[in-house]
Amino acid sequence: MAEPNYVVIGRTRKAHGLTGELKVSIEERFLEDFLKCERIFIEVKGVKIPYFIENVRGGGEIILHLEEVNDRDAAIALQSRDILLREQDILPEHMREIEVEEEEGLEYAFVEGFMLSDKSLGNIGVVKEVLEMPQQEMAFLDYKGREVLIPLNDQLILEVDENRKQILMNLPDGLLD
Secondary structure, three states: OOOOOEEEEEEEEEEEOOOOEEEEEEOHHHHHHHHHOOEEEEEEOOEEEEEEEEEEEOOOOEEEEEOOOOOHHHHHOOOOOEEEEEHHHOOOHHHOOOOOOOOOOOOOHHHOOOEEEEOOOEEEEEEEEEEEOOOOEEEEEEEOOEEEEEEEOOOOEEEEEOOOOEEEEOOOOOOOO
């Protein structure tokens, strides 16, 4: 039997809590496939290992609990890895449920992992997460040993270079003090 073809549908991010849960990012076009499947594959040392899904929860962020991943150490071992499905587990386009209401995602979610720089201060740090706050989206990152939130809005962003994974901003004086 031929090796099945796999499709990367997302990535594991960080361990969540102490019971083996993981925060995951799933590409929007594969979300329905992910939510309907019983198992995913995670590549570990070049081998695609099947994991059965025990539980999926979360509103904005998806929290995933896999069978036999029952503590934080086991979850940490699976951080920052591609999540795959077999090609035959993915619905063809014509079978997908038509989304009547387009869900509004975070406008700047794609800048996670980008280097955030200020035009006068230079590199500030790598965006760890984009958070939704009541007024606006915020970049969450480490700066000089502490965690900071930086507003992501068109007035402050000078340039976003997706190829170089950089975001250049003009931050107000005193924002990082």
